[in-house]
Amino acid sequence: MTDATTAGPITAAERIVALDVLRGFALLGILLVNIAFFAHPLTDPFNFGADEGSVNATIAWFTAFLAQGKFYPLFSLLFGLGFAVQLERARRRGGSFVPAYLRRLLVLLAIGVLHGVFVWAGDILTMYALLGFLLLLLGLGRPGWLLVFAITAFVVQVLIATGTSFMMLGMTACKPVLDATAEQLAALDPSLVQACSAEGMAQMKAGFAEAQAELTALREVAGPAYATGSYAEITAVRAREFGMMLSNMSFVGFEVLAMFLFGGWLGKRGIFSKPNEHKRFFRITLLLAVVVGLPLSAWFANIAMRVDYSDMFDPAFGWSFLLNLFAGPLLALGYASAFMLAMQGRASRWLGVLAPVGRMALTNYLAQSVICTLIFYSYGFGLMAEQPGALALLGIVVAVYVVEVFWSHWWLKRFAFGPAEWLWRALTYFQRPRMRLAESRA
8 A cells, every 4th residue: 555645546535526427427428429430440431321311310410419529528628637636636645746647658558559459449548648748748837837738739729620621622622623634624714723733732632642542442451351350350450540540640639638738727726626616617618518519519410411431532521520629628518517517416316326437437448349349340249240320329339338337336346446447556556456345445
């Protein structure tokens, strides 16, 4: 056991139950979005909204409206809050925070890479660990600086998304010129030909075309591998998809970093640790999410249903991403505020059911990947080959999450930590925490 004056794993008495409830809720949202990416290769485009008016299209629309792009910002916010809680706790004890947190991130990085290569390529833990080093670098100063850094990171993300959208728009407008033969060019509008014949545009097209060709080549092998291949064949494809996911980190990385830093700012201000003193903040944030976030998210969902994910030149993809860049964090903050307000009333008794799921967030996140890949991949039940629709996937989400709720309650009645949490602590603090609850209490 650690001495009271040193950095060590957080105890059950020091936990903020509302944050565990929020983590448990966020895991449901994460699974609701990720289930379609378990049922299809990450690089294989699909669109449940193509069958307009169907039950599948309706479920897909509501998933995009209420969940897509909303729960990784919520988890990112909670990650930043956790950073602030651990930092404050280490300062109260007078222990050293940075070395322990560095080890914590390195262990998380190792878990993320193993998860991404050997279980599911859609892993987000690797990105969290890598961006966590920036959080550690920027988050040790005064609270005001965290807010400044958070706003800066978000502005950078908006600029990246806007620039990408305009590039896609320009490539779409210039596609007839760039693909035309010499004879066809003569029949096109001279002003369009002049605008699109610049060297920069040609280089841009070549870059897009190369990325599109690489993506297409991976799609051709990914589907058959996941549906009928061996574990070794699937792992080879999964490693390539995982690498592609990491290379695209710039598309969401600054948003995640912004939510890390904003969560750290909220944590240092004590807004989540003393919710009774900050009801006004939560009410204003919830109102902003409803008045601004919901309409933006509905607009995003309408566009997302029409996006052609197989075409990298489709500007609708860029515009939908830009819309959700604002809607996602707003709704994430709205969800967090709604739960913090509800946890101060009678609803806390019912919402508390989710707390054990959140206490074992890492274990349950990894368990979702193991269970779902066994359901869909060829080395399991091979359901990917059946191409289930959104309604069937929703049923799987409910079933898996209910199992996780019951399993988390059962486990934490007997043990102090989830299995992955125990390993994370053991490797971070160079100690072997007592797993059984009776031993831990003793």
